[in-house]
Amino acid sequence: xxxxxxxxxxxxxxxxxxxxFILSFLAVILTGALLLWLPFSAAKGPIRFVxxxxxxxxxxxxxGLVVLDIGKDYSFAGQMVTxxxxxxxxLGIITFSTVFFVLMGRSLSFKGRExxxxxxxxxxxxxxxxxxxxxILFTVITESAGALFxxxxxxxxxxxxxxxxxxxxxxxxxxxxxxxxxxxxxxxxYQSDPIVNLAIMGLIVQGGIGFIVQYEIVSKLRGxxxxxxxxxxxxxxxxxxxxxxxxxxxxxxxxxxxxxxxxVLTQILASFFQSVTPRTxxxxxxxxxxxxxxTILLMIVLMFIGASPGSxxxxxxxxxxxxLGLLIWNRLxxxxxxxxxxxxxxxxxxxxxxxxxxxSGFSVAIVWSILLIAGGGRLAPVETRHFFVEYLFETxxxxxxxxxxxxxxxxxxDLQKYAIVLMMFAGRVGPLTLAFSLLRGGGKKNLIYxxxxxxxx
Numbered sequence: 001x002x003x004x005x006x007x008x009x010x011x012x013x014x015x016x017x018x019x020x021f022i023l024s025f026l027a028v029i030l031t032g033a034l035l036l037w038l039p040f041s042a043a044k045g046p047i048r049f050v051x052x053x054x055x056x057x058x059x060x061x062x063x064g065l066v067v068l069d070i071g072k073d074y075s076f077a078g079q080m081v082t083x084x085x086x087x088x089x090x091l092g093i094i095t096f097s098t099v100f101f102v103l104m105g106r107s108l109s110f111k112g113r114e115x116x117x118x119x120x121x122x123x124x125x126x127x128x129x130x131x132x133x134x135x136i137l138f139t140v141i142t143e144s145a146g147a148l149f150x151x152x153x154x155x156x157x158x159x160x161x162x163x164x165x166x167x168x169x170x171x172x173x174x175x176x177x178x179x180x181x182x183x184x185x186x187x188x189x190y191q192s193d194p195i196v197n198l199a200i201m202g203l204i205v206q207g208g209i210g211f212i213v214q215y216e217i218v219s220k221l222r223g224x225x226x227x228x229x230x231x232x233x234x235x236x237x238x239x240x241x242x243x244x245x246x247x248x249x250x251x252x253x254x255x256x257x258x259x260x261x262x263x264v265l266t267q268i269l270a271s272f273f274q275s276v277t278p279r280t281x282x283x284x285x286x287x288x289x290x291x292x293x294x295t296i297l298l299m300i301v302l303m304f305i306g307a308s309p310g311s312x313x314x315x316x317x318x319x320x321x322x323x324l325g326l327l328i329w330n331r332l333x334x335x336x337x338x339x340x341x342x343x344x345x346x347x348x349x350x351x352x353x354x355x356x357x358x359x360s361g362f363s364v365a366i367v368w369s370i371l372l373i374a375g376g377g378r379l380a381p382v383e384t385r386h387f388f389v390e391y392l393f394e395t396x397x398x399x400x401x402x403x404x405x406x407x408x409x410x411x412x413x414d415l416q417k418y419a420i421v422l423m424m425f426a427g428r429v430g431p432l433t434l435a436f437s438l439l440r441g442g443g444k445k446n447l448i449y450x451x452x453x454x455x456x457x
Contacts, residue, residue, distance in 0.1 A: 021429065022429050025060060025061075025089070025425070025428065025429060026425075028060050028085065028088055028089065029053070029056050029057050029060045029061075029425070030056075032055075032056030032059060032060060032081060032082075032085045033049065033052045033053040033055075033056040033057075034052075035056075035081045036052035036055055036056055036074070036078055036081055036082070037049050037052035040075065040077050040078075041074055041075055041077055041078030041081060042073070042074065042075060042078065043072060043073055043074055043075045043078070044072070044073055047068070047073070047074075050414050050417055050418070051067050051068055051417075053421060054066075054067050054417050054420070054421055055067070055068065055070075055074075055082065056085060057421045057424050057425060058178075058180075058403070058424060059082045059085035059086050059089060059178065059180065060085050060086075060088065060089035060428075061089055061314070061401050061424040061425055061427065061428035062086055062089050062090050062176045062177050062178040062179075062280070062312055062313070062314075062401050062428070063178065063179070063282065063314075063397075063398060063401040063402065063403045063424045063427070063428075064173075064178050064179025064180055064281070064282030064283075064401075064402065064403020064404075065282075065394070065397065065398060065403050065405060065409050065420065065424070066180070066403075066409060066410075067409055067410050067412065067417065068410075069184055070082060070180055070181065070182055071181070071182035071183060071184060072184065076165075079165075079169065079182065082180060083168075083169050083172055083173070083180075086172055086173055086176050086178045086180060087172055087176060089176070089178075089428070090175070090176025090177070090178065090207070090312035091135065091136070091139060091176075091312070134211075134215055134218075135211045135215075138211070138214060138215075138218075139175065142175055142203065142206055142207075143168075143171045143172055143175050143203075144171075146171035146174060146175060146199055146200075146202070146203045147164075147167040147168045147170075147171040147172075148167070149195060149198075149199040150166070150167040150170055150171055150195070150196065150199050150200075151163055151164060151167040152195060153190075153193060153195045153196050154166045154167050166182060169182055170182070170200070171199075171203060173283075174199075174200045174203035174204050174207070174281065174283065175203040175204075175206065175207040175312070176207055176312040177204060177207050177208050177279075177280045177281045177282070177307060177311070177312045177313045177314075177401065178281075178282065178312075178403065179277070179281050179282015179283050179402065179403030179404070180282075180403070181283065186283055186284050186285075187200065187283050187284065187285050188284065188285055188286065188287065190285065191266060191269070191270060191285040191286065192262075192263065192265065192266040192269065194265070194269065197269045197272075197273050197285065200273070200281075200283055201272065201273060201276045201277075204276050204277065204279065204281040204283070205239070205243075205276060205279075207307075207311060207312045207313070208239075208279050208280055208281070208306075208307030208308060208311045208312065208313040209235060209236070209239060209307070209308050209311060210232075210235055210307070210308035210309055210310040210311040211310050211311065212231070212232070212310050213231075213232045213235050213236065213308060213310075216228050216229060216232045217232070230340060230341055230343055230345075231309075231319065233341060234318070234319050234322045234323075234340065235308040235309075235318055235319055237322075238308075238318040238319065238321065238322040239279075239308065239318055242275075242279065242302065242305065242318065243272070243275050243276055243279075244275075245275075246274075246275030246276075246278070246298065246302055247271040247272045247274075247275040248271075249275075249294075249295075249298050250270075250271045250274050250275055250295060250298065251267060251268075251271040253291075253292050253294040253295040253298065254270075254271075254291065254292060254295055255267070257290075257291075257292055258270075258286055258287070258290060258291060259271070269285070270285055270286055273285050274286060274295075274299070275302070277402075277404065278299045278302035278303045278400075278402055278404060279302060279303075279305070279306060279307055279313065279315075279402075280303070280306045280307045280312075280313030280314050280315055280400050280401050280402050281313075281402065281403070282397075282402050282403020282404050283403075284404060288393075288404055288405065288406050288407070289406045289407040293389075296389065296393060296406075299393075299404065300392065300393060300396050303315065303396045303397055303399075303400040303402045303404065304316060304360070304364075304396050304399070304400060305317070305318060305320075305321045305400075306318070306400045306401070306402075313400075313401060314399065314400045314401030314402070314427040314428055315360075315399070315400040315401070315402075315427070316356055316357050316360050317356075319353075320353045320356055320357060323338065323345060323349070323350060323353045324353060324354070324357060326338050326339075326340055326345070327350060327353075327354075338350055356430070360399065363399065363423070363426055364395050364396055364399050364423075367395045367398070367399075367419050367420070367422065367423040368391055368392050368395040370415070370416070370419040371387075371391040371394065371395060371412075371416050371419060371420075372387065372388070372391055374413060374415045374416050374419070375387055375391065375412075375413070375416060387408075389406075390406045390407075390408045391408070393405070393406050394406070394408060394409065394412075394420065395420070395423055398420045398423040398424045398427060399423050399424075399426070399427040400427060401424060401427045401428050
């Protein structure tokens, strides 16, 4: 009995919700790495553990960066492992565990409720278990529909069972914003195909918009909910603006380069696809390495922003970018508070937004610096200048759990691979969540001292 009490006290004291959330991801990543390291996962020769760990982290963190060719270097069993890791990583092991416990008639602890609510919801709700079940159901329906659409196209290029597996794999990868593809050139071969483009883009947007947003939209359409929350409205508007502006800018920057001479339909599809995919998806229908500098900058910005909160995507999130813009706009108008849709955003959320953006930028800078210092070797500086942009792109792609690359992922050395693994993990769980998990809970209360001003700006 005493040992039970000691264990319970230890868990209550040291295993806070953020730590449990992070430990669950670590456990899945290590398990996946071991499975991918075993001989049955390899299609050719033995797979090094660092490469298995990199692939497992990329799959669980739904990033899409790969150092090996998933379609050639991994066997069917290895490909199945990556698909399962993508699904678990996209929704989270805690979600699966929660729904499983509920279906088995088991009660959920207060800490379990707190973890699930922090995963999907912007404010605590009593019906969060209903939402958790709806998330699983919506995922199954959406991925099945996506696989069906893709199958109508892939069945023309592959035998039945191969086409079916390709369709399911790419549907799961797209909805979870992973960007893993079984094709060596990703989706470049389907650049002009409307079915593949529209299906993948639709899955990416639905997976990246946020599950609570999906739930509120369905509830409103069914008449259960009268109006959408501020969170949902901001997420929808910001997503629409980013997709439309990104597509227009991509076309403007590339119309005389990679899009030159292409049919109008291909130009439209490519522009919208490359606007949607940097939002943490990682699929591509063009060669990222030959894009113009302006387009690379555009994609870095889109990758850093990422998807919406409570989704399968990463980045600082659309709502954070929107709140930062609203903060600047309100300050310019002389308002101390941030107002939107006739509501005032709590200062606590604004403070957290600024902290998230700063922590994210700081994390990217550190990992980017490691890549620069660890790379290049003994080459002359002028011969390594291109690494400056390529490593920045790679780092932001890892942070935003995107998976796009300028073609240097497979050329990274072991130290750089471990740095990217850390960046992918931090990007998925969030820099602040990772930092808070390392701090001991139950610390001292905030102390307020006498104020003293200073010069800023």
